[in-house]
Amino acid sequence: MVHCPDCETALADESDVEFVEMDATTGFLAASKRFYVANCAECGNTLGSGVAGAKGGGGAV
Template structure:
């Protein structure tokens, strides 16, 4: 099983993590992609990140 490196909670279901949309429209340029952070649903520690195409 996969677990959080900070609080050791075991991830058993998709609801055990949070997918946070990082604001990709701030700064000088508007991004053509959306940036996401995956965080532990128990303690909020960052687990990973990703990029997806924007509409």
């Protein structure tokens, strides 16, 4: 079983982890990278982060 290192809450269900999308950056191909963090739903401790696939169009002009 996986536990939060801060509050020791068991991370057994999808609802135990909160995924938050952060600001995206636009690249030269008019696509933006999506940055995200995974937080413990109980205490808010950041458990990990990463970059997701690009969003088409990315809001570039």
